[in-house]
Amino acid sequence: MKLSENITSFKADLHVHTVLSPCGDLEMSPVNIVERALQQGLDILGVADHNSGLQCQVVREVGLERGLTVLCGMEINTREEVHCLAFFPSLDQLEAFGQLIYERLADFPNQPDKFGYQAVVDRNDQILDQPEKLLISAVDMGIEETERSVHEMGGLFIPAHIDRMRNGIIAQLGFIPPDLRCDALEISRHTSRKEILRDHPSLKDYPFIQSSDAHFIEDVGAAFTVFELEKPGLEDIGMALKRQNGRKITSP
Amino acid sequence: MVVSDLVEKFGLDIYSGKEGTGRTVAGGYASDLLSDVMGHAQEGQVWITLQTHKNVMAIASLKDLAAVILVKGNQPDEDAALQSNEEGVPILGTSLQTFEMVGKLYEALREHNIL
Numbered sequence A: 001m002k003l004s005e006n007i008t009s010f011k012a013d014l015h016v017h018t019v020l021s022p023c024g025d026l027e028m029s030p031v032n033i034v035e036r037a038l039q040q041g042l043d044i045l046g047v048a049d050h051n052s053g054l055q056c057q058v059v060r061e062v063g064l065e066r067g068l069t070v071l072c073g074m075e076i077n078t079r080e081e082v083h084c085l086a087f088f089p090s091l092d093q094l095e096a097f098g099q100l101i102y103e104r105l106a107d108f109p110n111q112p113d114k115f116g117y118q119a120v121v122d123r124n125d126q127i128l129d130q131p132e133k134l135l136i137s138a139v140d141m142g143i144e145e146t147e148r149s150v151h152e153m154g155g156l157f158i159p160a161h162i163d164r165m166r167n168g169i170i171a172q173l174g175f176i177p178p179d180l181r182c183d184a185l186e187i188s189r190h191t192s193r194k195e196i197l198r199d200h201p202s203l204k205d206y207p208f209i210q211s212s213d214a215h216f217i218e219d220v221g222a223a224f225t226v227f228e229l230e231k232p233g234l235e236d237i238g239m240a241l242k243r244q245n246g247r248k249i250t251s252p
Numbered sequence B: 001m002v003v004s005d006l007v008e009k010f011g012l013d014i015y016s017g018k019e020g021t022g023r024t025v026a027g028g029y030a031s032d033l034l035s036d037v038m039g040h041a042q043e044g045q046v047w048i049t050l051q052t053h054k055n056v057m058a059i060a061s062l063k064d065l066a067a068v069i070l071v072k073g074n075q076p077d078e079d080a081a082l083q084s085n086e087e088g089v090p091i092l093g094t095s096l097q098t099f100e101m102v103g104k105l106y107e108a109l110r111e112h113n114i115l
Helices: A030-039 A056-066 A091-104 A143-152 A169-173 A193-199 A234-241 B003-010 B018-022 B034-040 B054-062 B078-087 B098-111
Strands: A008-016 A044-050 A069-077 A083-088 A127-129 A156-159 A185-187 A208-210 A225-229 A248-251 B013-016 B027-030 B045-049 B067-070 B091-093
Touching: A008 A030, A008 A069, A008 A083, A030 A044, A030 A056, A044 A056, A044 A083, A056 A069, A056 A091, A069 A091, A083 A091, A083 A143, A083 A234, A091 A143, A143 A156, A156 A185, A156 A234, A169 B034, A193 A208, A208 A248, A225 A234, A234 A248, B003 B018, B003 B067, B003 B091, B003 B098, B013 B018, B013 B078, B018 B078, B027 B098, B034 B054, B045 B054, B045 B098, B054 B067, B054 B078, B078 B091
Parallel strands: A008 A044, A044 A069, A185 A208, B027 B045, B045 B067, B067 B091
Antiparallel strands: A008 A225, A069 A083, A083 A156, A225 A248, B013 B091
């Protein structure tokens, strides 16, 4: 069995929204996102729309053709209004989790003129579906239950933009519950790992990722994580977060 | 004025931490942002919130608050209730929403010259 022989660096932006997020710009189509990601030198892209994974499949297909790895995920807004990223090993698991989330999403309809369009589109930007509920609402699922459900489905659970006052875990909950099983913590493009650890030294043992949280096309890749992996994909990233088998994070 | 006076006056439910109902009430604080409460709530205040997460109890205990009142019929998460019992800081409940509960509490504390 070979170990750590073919490890190379991969540049990943694991938090990008699409036209499915009401706040996502209409330019955030699958083809545009993949093109921009490649221009920015990204190897791995994480699609994380608010409370829905419905746009992942098309982005993944376009990415596959163009040599870009696309992770399938979403950004859940928990009952405590904490934003958390979740990524799943397969589209089936993402879909199952997505259904659970949609059922427990607040029953408040989207009003496109106020919040923006929520469009699932194909590669030619034809609209396939427009979920009725407003996707940026909170889900009636506490953060602990969310974490457990993500892990039960083999996913990775990562509190998003923990430095942000709006919907960051530290602002919402005061501190990170020590028994919450976070696979990593995400920081926004507006800070650095060093800055976070200066303010919160107790977080020093968590793996950190940094992402763009892009809602506009020019922001895709504006922040990124560098992984050392053998293969670009969820399994290797999971190992990197645990520093296993030669996989690791080298930035942030 | 102590916590049990508020329970009686406003018909509050006692979910946990019953031993702490004799704690003295020194004021009130209303916020659902836990970092804000951590930074700004003062000892002896009653905290009014809709958050039910166990961190509510950790912060109430850290700040030595008199009690927590959950609004809109929200009930504490199980681990929050357990910690409340251990620490003797009561978690109370009302069907009122925050605005109404705060108004009533504010009025009562003024009447008793606490504010």
